Structures are given as structure tokens and as C-alpha cells.
Amino acid sequence: MSTVEYEIKNTTELRNAEDAIRMAELENMRPLPRISVHAFCESEELQRVMERCGQDRRMSKVGLRITSGGIAAAANMFASAPTPNLIILETRAGAGNLLTELAPLASVCDPSTKVIIVGYYNDIALYRELVRNGISEYMVQPVAMPDIMMAMATIFVDPDAEPLGRSIAFIGAKGGVGSSTIAHNCAFGISNLFSTETILADLDLPYGTANIDFDQDPTQGIAEAVYAPDRLDEVFLDRLLTKCSEHLSLLAAPSLLDRAYDFEGHAFQPVLEVLQRNAPVTVLDVPHAWSEWTRSVLASVDEVVICASPDLANLRNAKNMMDALRKMRPNDKMPHLILNQVGMPKRPEISPSDFCEPLETDPIAIIPFDAHLFGNAANSGRMISEMDAKSPTAETFSQISHIVTGRIAVRKARKGRLLGLLKRK
Ligand SMILES: Nc1ncnc2c1ncn2[C@@H]1O[C@H](COP(=O)(O)OP(=O)(O)OP(=O)(O)O)[C@@H](O)[C@H]1O
Numbered sequence: 496m497s498t499v500e501y502e503i504k505n506t507t508e509l510r511n512a513e514d515a516i517r518m519a520e521l522e523n524m525r526p527l528p529r530i531s532v533h534a535f536c537e538s539e540e541l542q543r544v545m546e547r548c549g550q551d552r553r554m555s556k557v558g559l560r561i562t563s564g565g566i567a568a569a570a571n572m573f574a575s576a577p578t579p580n581l582i583i584l585e586t587r588a589g590a591g592n593l594l595t596e597l598a599p600l601a602s603v604c605d606p607s608t609k610v611i612i613v614g615y616y617n618d619i620a621l622y623r624e625l626v627r628n629g630i631s632e633y634m635v636q637p638v639a640m641p642d643i644m645m646a647m648a649t650i651f652v653d654p655d656a657e658p659l660g661r662s663i664a665f666i667g668a669k670g671g672v673g674s675s676t677i678a679h680n681c682a683f684g685i686s687n688l689f690s691t692e693t694i695l696a697d698l699d700l701p702y703g704t705a706n707i708d709f710d711q712d713p714t715q716g717i718a719e720a721v722y723a724p725d726r727l728d729e730v731f732l733d734r735l736l737t738k739c740s741e742h743l744s745l746l747a748a749p750s751l752l753d754r755a756y757d758f759e760g761h762a763f764q765p766v767l768e769v770l771q772r773n774a775p776v777t778v779l780d781v782p783h784a785w786s787e788w789t790r791s792v793l794a795s796v797d798e799v800v801i802c803a804s805p806d807l808a809n810l811r812n813a814k815n816m817m818d819a820l821r822k823m824r825p826n827d828k829m830p831h832l833i834l835n836q837v838g839m840p841k842r843p844e845i846s847p848s849d850f851c852e853p854l855e856t857d858p859i860a861i862i863p864f865d866a867h868l869f870g871n872a873a874n875s876g877r878m879i880s881e882m883d884a885k886s887p888t889a890e891t892f893s894q895i896s897h898i899v900t901g902r903i904a905v906r907k908a909r910k911g912r913l914l915g916l917l918k919r920k
């Protein structure tokens with residue numbers, strides 16, 4: 496055998512061995528969670544690799560789109576559409592111009608969106624520069640299907656990957672103030688507006704209304720999850736979810752009184768954990784109660800929204816809740832406040848400014864009392880935006896959905912955050 500032949504044989508063997516190792520790693524990979532992925536491919540090779548990824552069983556919950564084109568196509572598309580959880584971008588740009596070419600995309604990219612770049616330069620300095628600027632991975636062509644799968648797993652599946660999901664809890668300052676109604680409309684809004692997979696968990700086990708509000712009657716849901724924490728993984732979770740709309744799933748309350756529902760303090764933590772690992776957004780409908788378990792849920796979520804009506808008892812309770820939550824979450828933003836059922840005919844009310852002054856916060860939304868709109872929606876198992884998409888209340892729910900997910904309307908994002916993506920890690 497000549498030296499050249501020997502080297503070729505050796506290289507081929509090496510490559511086969513590497514492929515075998517990568518395929519073995521892939522065997523052990525957990526399925527990817529309910530993320531949205533959009534790949535922009537400049538070459539046919541990458542397009543084929545992405546198509547193969549899309550056929551893999553570990554991608555069954557992933558919403559994958561493949562578009563031919565590069566950074567410019569991506570920037571163009573996301574100027575008018577929300578960004579997915581992950582963008583995979585192929586580009587032939589190198590150290591000299593890559594960051595500059597990324598700037599227009601960065602200006603329209605949501606901060607939570609991850610980016611993988613597939614490039615053509617084996618350049619460690621460029622790699623470091625990109626990672627410093629918030630790019631999750633820079634992969635050098637030729638990349639194969641397992642490479643892309645493993646890169647996605649590192650971001651979204653690894654045990655030490657940061658939890659994927661953002662959790663938002665809604666609670667009322669008093670019973671009946673519309674906290675559940677607002678939670679359900681926001682969960683629906685978030686899933687619809689951002690095409691992002693959202694799970695709504697109804698934690699009001701005896702009386703929960705999410706099933707009624709979405710016209711569903713599931714036999715399983717949150718009760719099975721909270722009473723079987725040892726069985727709780729993504730497969731079990733899947734069986735407990737009820738699909739409400741294209742991107743919204745419900746973990747429904749039993750809403751039955753055949754048993755008492757007493758929970759120990761950390762009872763819902765395993766549920767929160769599995770939800771955060773499996774969906775980009777979890778909305779929690781927390782009943783109006785102040786027990787060990789509700790406090791534990793409120794202490795561990797990313798965002799808390801307190802809903803209140805403008806009377807004195809609501810004000811006193813909202814003030815106490817704000818103070819307690821600030822102590823429980825000293826390093827977090829203050830809870831958001833929503834004033835609901837404002838302007839009920841003949842009812843004496845505290846004005847929004849008088850209500851908010853002692854709370855030292857501004858409400859993120861003031862929702863008027865509208866018995867007709869809310870009553871019809873509740874009775875027909877539909878959301879406000881489905882009843883009347885053009886109503887000011889539907890627009891308010893859209894704004895709340897933006898605020899609680901940290902999404903900024905594209906219009907605003909364009910203005911001040913030119914290098915938003917490039918600055919974050
Ligand atoms: N802005 C509004 N205008 C008119 N009715 C409303 C408004 N918001 C909510 N409602 C109605 O108020 C009632 C109570 O709402 P909801 O069940 O959402 O409140 P809650 O705070 O979750 O109550 P609970 O304490 O029972 O959990 C429902 O019938 C709902 O349709």
C-alpha cells in the first residue's frame with residue numbers, strides 16, 4: 496500500500512469511527528422539547544441535513560421550518576414576524592464581516608431566541624467572538640445531522656442547560672377578580688402571537704375553570720402530575736396535556752370535589768420543573784390562597800402577576816402580597832399588577848392612581864368591566880380575541896402577553912436595541 500493510500504484509508508476509518516461515536520451519542524439523546532426552530536440554509540447540503548433532522552423521532556415535538564437563504568433572509572423575515580426559540584443560520588461571512596452582517600438580524604431578534612451559526616471558517620478567534628456576543632454555537636461545514644442534533648441538545652436538553660421555559664403565575668388579590676380569565680387569555684395570546692408552545696397549568700384543583708373556558712373535558716391533567724411526582728417525565732406529561740389550540744396545551748384541573756386537596760409546601764415543584772424543561776412558556780393559574788404550596792409556587796416562577804379589582808379589600812390584600820413577594824423574591828422584578836373589572840356601573844371604586852400609589856407600582860394594564868364581552872366569552876368557551884379580535888380589551892391582552900414574556904413589539908425593538916442580540920450571552 497502506498498503512503499497516500501494508507502493515509503486515505505486511515506482518514507476514512509477515522510471518519511467512520513467519529514460518525515459511529517456521534518450516532519451512539521445521538522442514541523442516548525433525550526427528545527427535544529416543544530421548541531420552534533427556523534433554519535436558513537445557503538447550501539443544499541445543509542438543507543438536506545436539516546430535513547434529516549426533521550425526520551428524527553427526537554424532533555417530533557419541534558416546530559421546524561427550513562428556508563433557503565442566509566442572514567439577510569432571516570433579518571427580512573423577522574422584521575415582521577416573531578423570532579422562534581432557535582435560529583440556525585448558514586453563512587459564508589468570516590471574521591471580517593460576520594458581526595456587521597448579523598446586526599440587522601440582532602435588531603429584530605427577541606432576547607430569548609438562541610442562534611446557531613453554520614459557517615465555513617475554522618477560526619477559533621471568530622468562534623470566541625461570536626460566543627461572547629450571545630451566539631450559542633458556531634459550527635464549521637461540513638456538518639452532519641448528528642452534529643446539529645447534538646448542538647440543539649446542548650442548548651435545550653442537557654441537564655445543566657438553563658431551563659428552557661419561562662413561567663408566569665397569575666393570582667387574584669381577592670376571589671373572583673378575574674385572575675383565571677386573565678391567565679387563560681394571556682396563555683392563549685402568548686401561544687398565538689408568538690407561535691410559541693405554551694402550557695397552561697390550572698392549579699385550582701377543586702374549582703378550576705380552564706377546562707370550561709377552552710371548552711374541554713379531559714379526564715387527566717394536573718392532579719395526575721402532582722400526585723405522581725416520581726413518574727413525571729416528558730412522556731408522562733405528554734399524556735396529561737390537552738390541546739386547546741395550535742400552540743396551546745392545557746394541564747387541566749379535575750374540578751371535582753370527590754377528595755380534599757391538601758398539598759405539602761413543595762408539592763408542585765416537580766411539576767414546575769418538568770413544565771419548564773418542556774415548553775418555552777408555562778402559564779400558571781394560581782387560586783386565591785396563601786398556603787405553603789401557593790407561596791412556594793409564587794417564590795419560584797419567573798414572573799408573578801397580581802390581578803385586582805378597585806376596592807379597599809383588594810388594595811389591602813394587593814399591598815400585603817406585594818410586600819410579601821418582594822421579601823420572598825428580593826432579587827427579582829416586582830410583581831406585575833393588573834387592575835380588572837374597572838368601571839362597573841354604579842359601583843363606587845378607588846381610582847387607578849389612588850389604588851396604585853400605596854403599591855408603589857404602575858399597573859401593566861387596566862381592563863374595563865364588560866359583562867357582555869366577558870360573559871359571552873365564558874359561556875361559549877372562547878377567548879376574548881376570538882370573540883372580538885378588534886376590541887380594545889383584546890389589544891390589552893396582547894400588550895400583557897408582550898410584557899410578561901419580555902417580548903417587545905417589533906416596532907419598539909427596532910428603535911433602541913440595535914445590538915440587543917449581539918450584546919447578550
Ligand atoms: N373585565 C371583566 N368584566 C366583566 N366580567 C369579568 C371581567 N373579568 C372577569 N370577569 C368575570 O368574572 C368572573 C370571575 O372571573 P375568574 O373566575 O376569572 O376570577 P378568579 O379571580 O379566577 O376567581 P377565583 O377566585 O374563583 O379563582 C367570571 O365570570 C369572568 O367572566
Ligand SMILES: [Mg+2]
Pocket residue numbers: 674675676699781782783
Ligand atoms: Mg380563578
